[in-house]
């Protein structure tokens with residue numbers, strides 16, 4: 001599991017894809033679909049709570065899958081520590097190296 005602070009995560013996004021968060025490319029942990037905030041805006045959704053967390057296939061037919069990290073099963077590989085120390089699961093960035101497989 002990769003765990004990082006929010007600021008560290010934001011820096012990583014900027015380093016990979018530039019200042020604009022809407023251009024950050026996230027990879028669905030289940031199907032590997034690559035999505036950006038723009039993809040969600042294009043279907044009339046607020047991307048902020050979804051782009052790093054739920055596969056766009058939940059709402060858009062023909063792409064991705066219906067995976068969301070809020071579900072019962074944990075297959076995500078990355079977590080971000082937000083305020084009050086809470087950890088939220090996130091999709092990895094496109095092109096980010098996979099962490100070593102640990103015991104499940």
Ligand SMILES: [Zn+2]
Nearest residue numbers: 028031055065
């Ligand atoms: Zn997916």
